[in-house]
Amino acid sequence: xxxxxxxxxxxxxxxxxxxxxxxxxxxxxxxxxxxxxxxxxxxxxxxxxxxxxxxxxxxxxxxxxxxxxxxxxxxxxxxxxxxxxxxxxxxxxxxxxxxxxxxxxxxxxxxxxxxxxxxxxxxxxxxxxxxxxxxxxxxxxxxxx
Amino acid sequence: xxxxxxxxxxxxxxxxxxxxxxxxxxxxxxxxxxxxxxxxxxxxxxxxxxxxxxxxxxxxxxxxxxxxxxxxxxxxxxxxxxxxxxxxxxxxxxxxxxxxxxxxxxxxxxxxxxxxxxxxxxxxxxxxxxxxxxxxxxxxxxxxxxxxxxxxxxxxxxx
Numbered sequence: 001x002x003x004x005x006x007x008x009x010x011x012x013x014x015x016x017x018x019x020x021x022x023x024x025x026x027x028x029x030x031x032x033x034x035x036x037x038x039x040x041x042x043x044x045x046x047x048x049x050x051x052x053x054x055x056x057x058x059x060x061x062x063x064x065x066x067x068x069x070x071x072x073x074x075x076x077x078x079x080x081x082x083x084x085x086x087x088x089x090x091x092x093x094x095x096x097x098x099x100x101x102x103x104x105x106x107x108x109x110x111x112x113x114x115x116x117x118x119x120x121x122x123x124x125x126x127x128x129x130x131x132x133x134x135x136x137x138x139x140x141x142x143x144x145x
Numbered sequence: 146x147x148x149x150x151x152x153x154x155x156x157x158x159x160x161x162x163x164x165x166x167x168x169x170x171x172x173x174x175x176x177x178x179x180x181x182x183x184x185x186x187x188x189x190x191x192x193x194x195x196x197x198x199x200x201x202x203x204x205x206x207x208x209x210x211x212x213x214x215x216x217x218x219x220x221x222x223x224x225x226x227x228x229x230x231x232x233x234x235x236x237x238x239x240x241x242x243x244x245x246x247x248x249x250x251x252x253x254x255x256x257x258x259x260x261x262x263x264x265x266x267x268x269x270x271x272x273x274x275x276x277x278x279x280x281x282x283x284x285x286x287x288x289x290x291x292x293x294x295x296x297x298x299x300x301x302x303x304x
């Protein structure tokens with residue numbers, strides 16, 4: 001299935017399987033998404049190659065950024081009106097606590113979704129959604145350059 | 146550079162590749178490579194790979210692996226700036242994508258740790274395809290530097 005077809009499937013069924021399967025990096029990272037209580041929840045399945053500090057052990061900061069950027073894009077695709085993949089303008093990742101060697105989940109909130117640009121906040125957590133391990137704010141370009 | 150300085154540089158490169166790139170599972174999974182280093186500066190390369198592509202229609206690498214490259218390079222630049230080995234953790238990292246990355250090309254990140262205080266280090270970085278005058282991304286990050294090596298604090302992500 002092409003990326004565009006996979007995006008259409010997400011819109012029509014809320015099933016992200018084809019979309020995540022069509023993105024090589026999502027497969028490499030073990031990043032998946034599903035609708036939970038009507039909202040997109042993304043998950044990064046723990047794997048040894050995601051570790052940044054083997055002594056603690058703690059997940060690599062970059063992997064948390066990757067999960068949160070992916071979460072925002074999944075949610076924008078689910079909500080979007082075109083099949084154009086949003087382009088990341090910028091992302092700021094803030095690390096709040098060490099992420100242990102376990103699955104990480106993330107949810108995104110649209111702070112503002114205009115016609116051209118969306119501002120999205122993302123929260124990544126492990127056990128307790130109220131105790132995020134990292135948060136991100138990102139801007140996305142929703143139209144072609 | 147004099148010839149007598151070369152063995153020392155090779156030794157530093159070996160240590161960087163062994164302890165920083167090789168000993169960090171995710172850096173190794175991305176095949177990060179040391180390109181250049183000098184005090185307060187580090188450059189790492191992320192080789193292009195099909196399994197790191199974010200958009201199969203364009204073949205461009207996913208922003209996530211560029212985030213990991215920039216985080217790793219900035220953290221390494223902090224380590225290169227410290228007089229003694231310390232545990233560090235990223236506090237925040239901001240990345241601006243100033244132009245689209247190109248498919249089938251490796252990405253190089255140059256990071257400069259321009260200020261270290263007692264507990265915090267400040268870093269600026271750019272990511273490019275080999276021409277640093279034409280960046281794909283510019284970034285800035287702050288890192289906390291742990292002075293108490295014996296304790297594992299719960300206030301930051303370990304790099």
